Amino acid sequence: MPRIVSDALVTLFEHFKEMQYEGIPGVMRIKSKNPGPIVGITACTHGNEPSGLAIFEYLLKEKNIEKTLRCGTLYLVINNIRATEKFFDATNEEEIRKSRYCDINMNRLPKEVLRLPDDSRYEVLRTKQLLPIWQCFEFGLDVHSTLDPSDPMIISRGEKFFQNLVHGFPIKKLISNIDKVQIGLPAFALYGKPESDAKIFAIEAGQHTDPRSFERAATCAMALLENLDMLPHTQQAVTTEYEEYYIDDSVTFPDLSFDLVKDFKSYEEIHKGDLLARNAKGEEIRSVFNGHLIMPTSLRGTAKDISEEITFISRPVKMHRA
Ligand SMILES: [Zn+2]
Incomplete structure (x- = not known):
């Protein structure tokens, strides 16, 4: 236990x-x-x-x-x-x-x-x-x-x-x-x-x-x-303010040769075209819009699990007042 x-x-x-x-x-x-x-x-x-x-x-x-x-x-x-x-x-x-x-x-x-x-x-x-x-x-x-x-x-x-x-x-x-x-x-x-x-x-x-x-x-x-x-x-x-992260994309890896280019933090801001991942052959995965990485995996190299999303990508944060 x-x-x-x-x-x-x-x-x-x-x-x-x-x-x-x-x-x-x-x-x-x-x-x-x-x-x-x-x-x-x-x-x-x-x-x-x-x-x-x-x-x-x-x-x-x-x-x-x-x-x-x-x-x-x-x-x-x-x-x-x-x-x-x-x-x-x-x-x-x-x-x-x-x-x-x-x-x-x-x-x-x-x-x-x-x-x-x-x-x-x-x-x-x-x-x-x-x-x-x-x-x-x-x-x-x-x-x-x-x-x-x-x-x-x-x-x-x-x-x-x-x-x-x-x-x-x-x-x-x-x-x-x-x-x-x-x-x-x-x-x-x-x-x-x-x-x-x-x-x-x-x-x-x-x-x-x-x-x-x-x-x-x-x-x-x-x-x-x-x-x-x-x-x-x-x-x-x-009164409370909420930050909304609307998920509009994710990164999945086609095979184990891919890896994130660094240890990203959750909610980290990214821009359209930013390099997120690549493999040894030089194939790349880039963000297709401005936003944030949500729950990027911290498991890299051989530890990573490619059966699930490596990270989610949200649109830019929106504030709500409740
Ligand atoms: Zn859970």
Whole structure:
């Protein structure tokens, strides 16, 4: 077990994976006596990202949410149970990194995931198993974190940003449209009934095992439940500015011979024509517009993973006042 994670989280996870709702493991449903919104908070879409578990720990132990939920229904879900088991069993950095998923990245699901009849890959099976739960969500928050230290981010589906729901989140950066640009489907694309106006988004709470990411994630969950009047309000009204980074492109590598030309920082400003990557043969990848690099990989040389985006590219940042 990685020492970076507290015994309390290990215990919580052990308890949680035994929990079932309608025969589906890793799902807890908390229903208030009063009618209200149906909210889903999902943790560990990636096994090595424990911030969502920290939310569950906080809501269940500190906030006694089973007693204090004022209205509506709250689902707490561990999306990728098996990868999270791998994470808790990991004994070194390499094993921790590999505990992101088992067979396929649950945030890069094949677009036809629901129509794959004989696919036994764990994440495909788990997606199909969770679908009836995910589709119940009228409001959904999927909780992630990042490998590299990074400012936290709100991730919207397309351009749908719900300012009233994220009021009080300790996050100032908004990443929009990434789900339209990325390879495959992120899990949260399947939340809510198809064509419904379910309000779904994700957060990147910060670096994976930074205690500040855990705290921030818990603050976001509390703020969401307060904004929906499911918990009493504790926060003052404040005006907030958001920086929106609209993702409009990404860099993928056709083969391992390519590498970024340097260690780029997330949000680093780039200009049209800037050289981003090249290979030994002199083939180049350049930016096609002015903007920013979002979540460029820090893995270079032989360590890099070319099955996923090497970096996303956003249009120039836009300010929003909320
Ligand atoms: Zn993630």
